[in-house]
Amino acid sequence: MLSMQHISKVFRTDTVETHAxxxxxxxxxxxxxxxxxxxxxxxxxxxxxxxxxxxTFDGGEYTLDGESVKGLKDNTLSRLRNEKIGFIxxxxxxxxxxxxxxxxxxxxxxxxxxxxxxxxxxxESLDVVGLANRMKHxxxxxxxxxxQRVAIARALAGQPRFLLADEPTGNLDSQMAESxxxxxxxxxxxxxxxxxVTHDPNLAARAQRHITVRDGQVTExxxxxxxxxxxxx
Amino acid sequence: MLGYYLKLAWLSIKRNPILSxxxxxxxxxGIGASMTTLTVNYMMSNxxxxxxxxxxYYVQLDNWDPNDPFDExxxxxxxxxxxxxxxxxxxxxxxxxxxxxxxxxxxxxxNQEVKPFHARGRLTSKDFFPMFSVPFLYGQGWNQAADxxxxxxxxxxKALNEKLFNGENSVGQSLRMQGEQYRIVGVMDTWEPTPxxxxxxxxxxxxxxxxxxxxxxxxxxxxxNSGNTNCWKTPEGxxxxxFLQSECVNxxxxxxxxxxxxxxxxxxxxxxxxxxQKKLGRFPRPLNNRLSxxxxxxxxxxxVADDAKMMMYxxxxxxxxxxxxxxxxxxxxxxxxxxxxxxxxAVGASRTQLYWQHLVETGLIGFAGGIFGLLxxxxxxxxxxxxxxxxxxxxxATLDMKLVLIGIALAVVSSMLAGLYPTWRACRIPPAGQLxxx
Numbered sequence: 001m002l003s004m005q006h007i008s009k010v011f012r013t014d015t016v017e018t019h020a021x022x023x024x025x026x027x028x029x030x031x032x033x034x035x036x037x038x039x040x041x042x043x044x045x046x047x048x049x050x051x052x053x054x055x056t057f058d059g060g061e062y063t064l065d066g067e068s069v070k071g072l073k074d075n076t077l078s079r080l081r082n083e084k085i086g087f088i089x090x091x092x093x094x095x096x097x098x099x100x101x102x103x104x105x106x107x108x109x110x111x112x113x114x115x116x117x118x119x120x121x122x123x124e125s126l127d128v129v130g131l132a133n134r135m136k137h138x139x140x141x142x143x144x145x146x147x148q149r150v151a152i153a154r155a156l157a158g159q160p161r162f163l164l165a166d167e168p169t170g171n172l173d174s175q176m177a178e179s180x181x182x183x184x185x186x187x188x189x190x191x192x193x194x195x196x197v198t199h200d201p202n203l204a205a206r207a208q209r210h211i212t213v214r215d216g217q218v219t220e221x222x223x224x225x226x227x228x229x230x231x232x233x
Numbered sequence: 234m235l236g237y238y239l240k241l242a243w244l245s246i247k248r249n250p251i252l253s254x255x256x257x258x259x260x261x262x263g264i265g266a267s268m269t270t271l272t273v274n275y276m277m278s279n280x281x282x283x284x285x286x287x288x289x290y291y292v293q294l295d296n297w298d299p300n301d302p303f304d305e306x307x308x309x310x311x312x313x314x315x316x317x318x319x320x321x322x323x324x325x326x327x328x329x330x331x332x333x334x335x336x337x338x339x340x341x342x343x344n345q346e347v348k349p350f351h352a353r354g355r356l357t358s359k360d361f362f363p364m365f366s367v368p369f370l371y372g373q374g375w376n377q378a379a380d381x382x383x384x385x386x387x388x389x390x391k392a393l394n395e396k397l398f399n400g401e402n403s404v405g406q407s408l409r410m411q412g413e414q415y416r417i418v419g420v421m422d423t424w425e426p427t428p429x430x431x432x433x434x435x436x437x438x439x440x441x442x443x444x445x446x447x448x449x450x451x452x453x454x455x456x457x458n459s460g461n462t463n464c465w466k467t468p469e470g471x472x473x474x475x476f477l478q479s480e481c482v483n484x485x486x487x488x489x490x491x492x493x494x495x496x497x498x499x500x501x502x503x504x505x506x507x508x509x510q511k512k513l514g515r516f517p518r519p520l521n522n523r524l525s526x527x528x529x530x531x532x533x534x535x536x537v538a539d540d541a542k543m544m545m546y547x548x549x550x551x552x553x554x555x556x557x558x559x560x561x562x563x564x565x566x567x568x569x570x571x572x573x574x575x576x577x578x579a580v581g582a583s584r585t586q587l588y589w590q591h592l593v594e595t596g597l598i599g600f601a602g603g604i605f606g607l608l609x610x611x612x613x614x615x616x617x618x619x620x621x622x623x624x625x626x627x628x629x630a631t632l633d634m635k636l637v638l639i640g641i642a643l644a645v646v647s648s649m650l651a652g653l654y655p656t657w658r659a660c661r662i663p664p665a666g667q668l669x670x671x
Contacts, residue, residue: 078584079581082580093575093579
């Protein structure tokens with residue numbers, strides 16, 4: 001599904017070079033739920049941005065769903081993001097003056113779908129996250145947890161092959177975080193690959209895989225399916 | 234996608250109403266100023282008779298002072314003498330020709346309830362009406378015999394017919410002017426060529442004449458001079474006849490020449506005519522005859538005044554300044570939308586799609602600015618009309634549909650051009666950083 005081999009990324013200013021990723025290699029398989037942890041500045045977000053085709057890389061090879069993304073043009077990268085990747089952000093990134101229906105509609109607008117098909121997908125996605133009855137509300141009328149659910153619905157509406165989540169529960173209280181995490185687990189159970197960056201070791205422990213990033217490299221890579229009910233206990 | 238972009242544009246405009254209002258105001262001011270001056274220039278330089286403006290030629294003969302041209306560097310007079318006008322008319326060498334002069338009448342209505350009033354008059358010849366495509370409501374122009382015999386016939390305008398005959402067919406009725414009884418042979422329909430091309434020497438934008446009578450009546454009835462009269466030497470003798478025989482120029486002459494061959498032939502005729510006149514001791518200057526078609530003649534006469542052009546250029550500079558302000562405001566607005574732009578990039582919008590989204594937004598702002606700008610232009614033109622009063626034909630400072638469309642197109646296109654740089658800047662912001670910092 002996602003294969004990174006020896007990826008490097010350097011941020012340069014006039015005086016400073018920062019090696020965000022150094023010889024970063026990772027293989028994510030179809031259906032995985034991967035948690036990525038690491039201290040601040042370790043390169044987690046840079047990895048996520050490169051994985052989501054939001055950032056270019058300087059060296060190495062990155063293959064997404066069997067296609068090398070190196071040197072692809074902007075339009076092709078946009079199409080790949082639209083068709084294969086769903087994003088969930090810590091701060092939800094909803095457009096404040098669009099109602100829930102129109103927020104979920106955003107990625108679909110760039111995919112030449114009929115109005116009826118878009119409507120079907122939007123309603124289905126909002127139903128999955130339990131907000132089908134609040135389609136005409138604007139984000140400000142929702143709680144943080146509900147807003148994150150809308151963001152998840154937006155990501156799901158595009159029917160992506162995998163979801164990239166950057167601290168999806170970072171702005172939520174524990175009860176809301178639990179609810180969002182359960183939703184992500186259910187989405188993963190339906191076959192969607194998820195890569196989630198988190199600082200929360202408890203959430204990381206609930207993923208099938210847990211990788212740790214330090215100084216721009218993968219330092220630990222555990223694959224041990226958890227029994228979620230046991231962890232909750 | 235256009236509908237979607239328009240919806241997003243409307244939401245974006247509503248999101249920052251003050252910023253949006255400032256941009257609309259800036260564009261409206263620029264468009265208002267530009268369209269006001271553009272309208273005046275457009276109307277001034279309008280082709281008043283597009284169907285045959287390249288077939289109608291204004292005739293100039295250089296009968297002027299041998300030591301001092303009429304106008305530098307070597308321009309012939311802008312009108313001809315009475316006797317030259319009459320000679321050219323009688324020569325009948327063009328397909329149609331017309332000799333003209335401006336005059337004045339006092340109309341004495343039969344209806345005692347209507348007081349005598351002043352009327353603007355034009356002395357002209359029979360070809361005036363077909364040559365300048367004058368439409369008739371009733372009757373028609375007069376014939377050759379009326380020109381030759383100096384018949385007391387008159388063509389009146391629709392407005393005068395309304396005033397004197399309540400708009401009814403007045404052909405055959407009589408009209409008393411300055412003690413003479415004229416027979417009405419035609420009532421013109423609305424005919425207001427702008428500019429007043431057939432006699433720009435007496436003001437290209439003045440009011441049209443009310444009555445038209447045969448040219449030869451100038452001599453027969455000793456009708457008064459009106460308009461510009463220029464002389465380079467005093468008439469030889471006293472009285473009206475001496476004046477008509479003088480080298481004073483007060484008459485316009487037009488010839489209808491359907492093609493270049495006809496034009497060349499007519500110029501040869503003019504040259505021969507002047508050579509003949511030289512033998513009589515006239516035309517002391519070298520041959521310097523001119524034939525100018527309608528648009529050339531209006532250009533030569535400076536129908537579009539230099540100060541009007543300068544005002545137009547300055548107003549476009551003002552529009553540019555307004556657009557520069559709009560660019561600054563758009564930069565602020567679009568950079569403020571960096572988070573949304575980054576989100577759209579992340580979920581699959583290409584840069585091209587985002588460019589279009591934002592150009593539609595600037596276009597919508599421009600459209601609103603254009604509408605308000607046209608309202609300002611309308612007010613500005615009302616001010617111009619008020620300022621110039623009777624010296625300006627009302628339709629000269631009036632927005633027509635073509636100008637309205639030009640105004641809106643100018644506003645939309647210039648706004649979209651102004652939006653190019655802010656849009657480019659906004660779409661170049663790396664999305665990754667914006668998404669993290671939201």
